[in-house]
Amino acid sequence: MKRFFGFVKKEFYHIFRDVRTMLILFGIPIAQLLLFGTVIKNDIKDAEIAIYDQSKDEVTQEITAKLLSSGYFILDRNLESINDIEAIFKKGKVKEVIVFESNFGRLLEKEGKANVQIIADASDPNMGKLLANYTTGILNDYITKKMGEMKVPLQIKPEVRMFYNEELESVYLFVPGIMAMILMLISAMMTSISITREKELGTMEILLVSPLKPVQIILGKVAPYLGLSIINAFVIILIGNLVFGVPIVGSTILLMAETILFIMMALCLGIMISTAAKTQMVAMFISLIALMLPTILLSGFIFPVENMPMALQWLSSIMPPRWFIVILKNIMLKGTGLLYVWKETLILLAMTSVFTIVAVKKFKTRLE
Amino acid sequence: MKDELLKTETVTETNNKVIQVKNLVKKFGSFVANKSLTFDVYRGEIFGFLGANGAGKTTAMRILCGLSSPTSGEITVGGYDIYKETEKIKKNIGYMSQKFSLYEDMTVSENIRFYGGIYGLSISKRKEREAEMLAKLKMDEVKNKLISSLPLGWKQKLAFSVAMLHDPQIVFLDEPTGGVDPVTRRQFWDLIYEAAANGKTIFVTTHYMDEAEYCDRVTIMVDGRIDALDTPDKLKKQFNAQNMDEVFLKLARGVS
Incomplete structure (x- = not known):
């Protein structure tokens, strides 16, 4: 045990004395989080909209005036035909079209129910959803005020449609996605680099000649990064929550447990990489190309898995971050418990055990 | 130097075998790196392992250190069986x-502390060894300096001393003086002599033929075989050569 602590201490010397390592460990996560968070805007102002008013009565005029005076929307033009909608979206300037059905005011008065369609350009999914939410909010506000004046319960039924990205899967995903990416990067890349560095320097031979057991070497390498990754996960969740308002609806303990599981998985992956790579350079390239890119592209972090071709969907299912993101999304955003994520948890557990077995086995056989 | 040489030779005569190798074979697939090596190393001698690059000397040494396992052969190191008692061997060898x-981003002291730690030295024992070592190397003032700031020769001497920190019976040196200037090399060999005089067995691979002259006995490997094994003087006589360089060239060209 004393040997083990001596080893861990040595690892911390390596980490804390290397500016680049420190930067990768703590600078990059925060920078990336802030960058992604700001690029994906979550505030709207003066969004250009078009209105296709088939009714043109008092009520629709009132609603339109209310929308335009809110400060969020600017009227680009009034449309005269349903066919104009697609055309105007293609131009790209107008981000949302609102369609009132004919006899809107009369229907609302007589039957207490009228339909309005909100069509948003969701090629920027976050924006699309925000616009639709704001519009719905203003409509609801109008109804509540109107209800006071009339006796019948009123109901405007907004039908929201997202153009180009109906699923709207990636909107709140950037924090879970970033978290998966950063933990993957730090845990896998940093361990694989730190092990291959010892190989390159020749110190690994000395360690293997010494009475230290391979398992002690592996654990000694992994322990510091496990600790630092957990700290990182905390920081990411905290920044996500305080700066970007990403909620943590579910159990924090479950969230942490799942996070530690994912970190362990990534650490084992890192050891596996280090058994295959001879130099730090190779280890870094494998980590970046085989882990980073698929994490960004295939895990559903930026591009929804549902929209991928079947072959890529299969490929994405062997990407650990894909399952981790589902877990994070469920716990953080929906507040569901283990009951809803046990399948994904099992998949991560299985992946972790496979990687551990392969890593330990390969690490030993390298001595032969 | 000659005095020490004589002294170690008398130890050799007591026939105290510290490494015994019988019919060691190592294959990598179809390539045979070591073709049935047989030799003994005696306590307190400086045993030189010579050969061109690729002759199989590093492979053989790695097997003796436990970094690699032999395909076949009977081998004991420090009296322990290489197949069954690797843990005991590890405690008794330095490498x-x-x-x-040494770790470049750690200080001299931190390195000593770390290596002392992984060999399970107690804190008091480690402090004692550290003080002793730094005094001998005259490096007490630099003990809080990073290894990266030290000159190459110092690092090398320090690395050698650290390899002996846990007081091993045998020290394996794999081409320890590669890329070092002649003066530093000479100083390094003084350290080796001193260790041998203190009863340590030194097993050293090299391809510097002048270094071969410093060894008590020399093995010359060609193509995975041991072509010659004796004291440098006897080898020179046997091959009718002026120096070890000539001995080696004659062997490598197949003249005997």
Whole structure:
């Protein structure tokens, strides 16, 4: 045990004395989080909209005036035909079209129910959803005020449609996605680099000649990064929550447990990489190309898995971050418990055990 | 130097075998790196392992250190069986590779502390050894300096001393003086003599033929075989050569 602590201490010397390592460990996560968070805007102002008013009565005029005076929307033009909608979206300037059905005011008065369609350009999914939410909010506000004046319960039924990205899967995903990416990067890349560095320097031979057991070497390498990754996960969740308002609806303990599981998985992956790579350079390239890119592209972090071709969907299912993101999304955003994520948890557990077995086995056989 | 040489030779005569190798074979697939090596190393001698690059000397040494396992053969190191008692062997050997094996981003003291730790030295024992070592190397003032700030020769001497920190019976040195100037090399060999005089067995691979002259006995490997094994003087006589360089060339060209 004393040997083990001596080893861990040595690892911390390596980490804390290397500016680049420190930067990768703590600078990059925060920078990336802030960058992604700001690029994906979550505030709207003066969004250009078009209105296709088939009714043109008092009520629709009132609603339109209310929308335009809110400060969020600017009227680009009034449309005269349903066919104009697609055309105007293609131009790209107008981000949302609102369609009132004919006899809107009369229907609302007589039957207490009228339909309005909100069509948003969701090629920027976050924006699309925000616009639709704001519009719905203003409509609801109008109804509540109107209800006071009339006796019948009123109901405007907004039908929201997202153009180009109906699923709207990636909107709140950037924090879970970033978290998966950063933990993957730090845990896998940093361990694989730190092990291959010892190989390159020749110190690994000395360690293997010494009475230290391979398992002690592996654990000694992994322990510091496990600790630092957990700290990182905390920081990411905290920044996500305080700066970007990403909620943590579910159990924090479950969230942490799942996070530690994912970190362990990534650490084992890192050891596996280090058994295959001879130099730090190779280890870094494998980590970046085989882990980073698929994490960004295939895990559903930026591009929804549902929209991928079947072959890529299969490929994405062997990407650990894909399952981790589902877990994070469920716990953080929906507040569901283990009951809803046990399948994904099992998949991560299985992946972790496979990687551990392969890593330990390969690490030993390298001595032969 | 000659005095020490004589002294170690008398130890050899007591026939105290510290490494015994019988019919060691190592294959990598169809390539045979070691073709049935048989030799003994005696306590307190400086045993030189010579050969061109690729002759199989590093392979053989790695097997003796436990970094690699032999395909077949009977081998004991420090009296322990290489197949069954690897843990005991590890405690009894020191190893220094071609690369210096100290951590550049740690201070002299931290390195000593770390290596003392992984060999399970007690804190008091480690402090005692550290003080002794730094005094001997005259490096007490630099003990809080990073290894990266030290000159190459210092690092090398330090690495050698660290390899002996846990007081091993045998020290394996894998081409320890590669890329070092002649003066530093000479100083390094003084350290080796001193260790041998203190009863340590030194097993050293090299391809510097002048270094072969410093060894008590020399093995010359060609193509995975041991072509010659004796004291440098006897080898020179046997091959009718002026120096070890000539001996080696004659062997390598197949003249005997």
